[in-house]
Amino acid sequence: MFLQAETIPFSRPFLAPGSLERLGSVLSSDHAHGDGPFTRAATEKLKVILGGGGVFLTTSGTHALEMASRLLDLAPGDEVVLPSFTFSSAATAVAMTGARIVFVDIDPATGNIDPEQAAEAVTARTRAISVMHYGGTPVDMAAIATITAGRDIAVIEDNAHGLGVRTELGVLGRIGDLGVQSFHDTKNVHSGEGGALVINDDRYLQRAEIMREKGTNRAQFLRGMVDKYSWVDWGSSYLPSELNAAVLDAQLAVFDEIQFARHAIWNRYAAELAEWAAHVGIRLMNPPGGTHAAHLFYLLMPGADDQTDLIASLRTHGIVATFHYVPLDTSIAGRRYGRALRTLEQSERFSRRLVRLPLWVGMTEAQVDRVIKAVREWRPKREVS
Ligand SMILES: *Cc1c(COP(=O)(O)O)cnc(C)c1O
Numbered sequence: 001m002f003l004q005a006e007t008i009p010f011s012r013p014f015l016a017p018g019s020l021e022r023l024g025s026v027l028s029s030d031h032a033h034g035d036g037p038f039t040r041a042a043t044e045k046l047k048v049i050l051g052g053g054g055v056f057l058t059t060s061g062t063h064a065l066e067m068a069s070r071l072l073d074l075a076p077g078d079e080v081v082l083p084s085f086t087f088s089s090a091a092t093a094v095a096m097t098g099a100r101i102v103f104v105d106i107d108p109a110t111g112n113i114d115p116e117q118a119a120e121a122v123t124a125r126t127r128a129i130s131v132m133h134y135g136g137t138p139v140d141m142a143a144i145a146t147i148t149a150g151r152d153i154a155v156i157e158d159n160a161h162g163l164g165v166r167t168e169l170g171v172l173g174r175i176g177d178l179g180v181q182s183f184h185d186t187k188n189v190h191s192g193e194g195g196a197l198v199i200n201d202d203r204y205l206q207r208a209e210i211m212r213e214k215g216t217n218r219a220q221f222l223r224g225m226v227d228k229y230s231w232v233d234w235g236s237s238y239l240p241s242e243l244n245a246a247v248l249d250a251q252l253a254v255f256d257e258i259q260f261a262r263h264a265i266w267n268r269y270a271a272e273l274a275e276w277a278a279h280v281g282i283r284l285m286n287p288p289g290g291t292h293a294a295h296l297f298y299l300l301m302p303g304a305d306d307q308t309d310l311i312a313s314l315r316t317h318g319i320v321a322t323f324h325y326v327p328l329d330t331s332i333a334g335r336r337y338g339r340a341l342r343t344l345e346q347s348e349r350f351s352r353r354l355v356r357l358p359l360w361v362g363m364t365e366a367q368v369d370r371v372i373k374a375v376r377e378w379r380p381k382r383e384v385s
Pocket of ligand 1: 059060061062063086087089090132158160161181182183184193194195
């Protein structure tokens with residue numbers, strides 16, 4: 001008899017202690033809509049992790065990116081520089097304003113925007129550079145700051161992967177003008193769906209508050225600053241329910257434990273796959289200075305065929321591994337809403353070679369063992385030249 005081992009999923013949302021109690025207390029209270037006590041508690045915890053900033057919980061990371069576009073008043077005729085290797089939300093948040101996207105390549109050492117190409121992509125129409133810290137590995141923000149210095153170009157940091165990562169220039173999400181967090185249930189900290197906009201330039205604070213409240217000054221009204229609230233600006237319904245905030249608050253309460261558990265798995269992959277990887281010509285994720293958020297662990301396969309081959313091989317062992325972003329510049333919508341600075345070879349190469357391994361809080365030592373053993377069994381089909 002052959003016993004089929006239980007499938008190891010790629011990701012599994014963590015249930016933080018105290019989540020159900022918090023949900024119960026919201027449901028039995030009179031306040032399940034947004035901006036109640038759990039929104040305040042979660043926002044305070046985020047501010048501690050981020051070391052300040054104007055923090056607004058949103059319904060998703062995508063919505064926080066949309067708010068960033070609106071706060072910058074992006075409009076037709078404007079351009080935004082964006083890496084091709086990123087999530088579609090960063091692009092669609094620009095496209096919805098009528099501004100054009102100029103796609104640039106990544107640095108294959110990190111998967112992050114290549115600052116040299118970003119500099120080259122800047123024109124008189126450039127209003128923003130939107131960067132993403134892949135896996136929480138910091139973008140070279142000093143190089144980005146050099147590009148925007150003395151120019152009216154905003155920096156948006158998509159920090160969906162890198163909550164809490166500290167760098168010499170500051171905590172990720174706090175370095176650019178506007179930062180974005182995601183609490184989708186595949187992220188390190190989650191509320192099912194959710195996000196946050198982080199404002200690092202005070203001139204955006206008041207409008208952000210209004211936009212998030214359907215374009216009204218309701219927040220000022222609640223603080224007793226105005227005696228009625230009304231429609232004062234563009235807006236939408238970007239504030240999450242207290243139910244989502246309650247789940248988020250429970251997660252943030254154990255943020256250090258979550259990060260510790262994720263780093264432990266990441267460190268095992270890095271240590272126990274190193275020798276094998278060197279032998280078969282595979283490059284492992286290797287963030288400069290060892291700085292990352294343990295959001296993901298990836299391998300870069302020698303050839304594009306090897307990507308599908310390793311994923312399929314792991315699947316036969318009951319292990320779900322996966323690729324990641326398909327370059328946006330060559331996508332259907334990418335061609336409609338933007339243009340590439342040139343052929344973006346590194347994004348293409350990275351995308352076709354990358355395999356991500358399961359990494360989630362609650363993975364047992366035995367499950368990590370199984371992944372490592374199954375990965376190490378893989379051999380290239382042909383000689384690596
Ligand atoms: C998850 C993610 C987002 C979007 O977040 P949602 O909360 O799912 O809308 C944006 N950018 C990156 C890099 C992401 O990984």
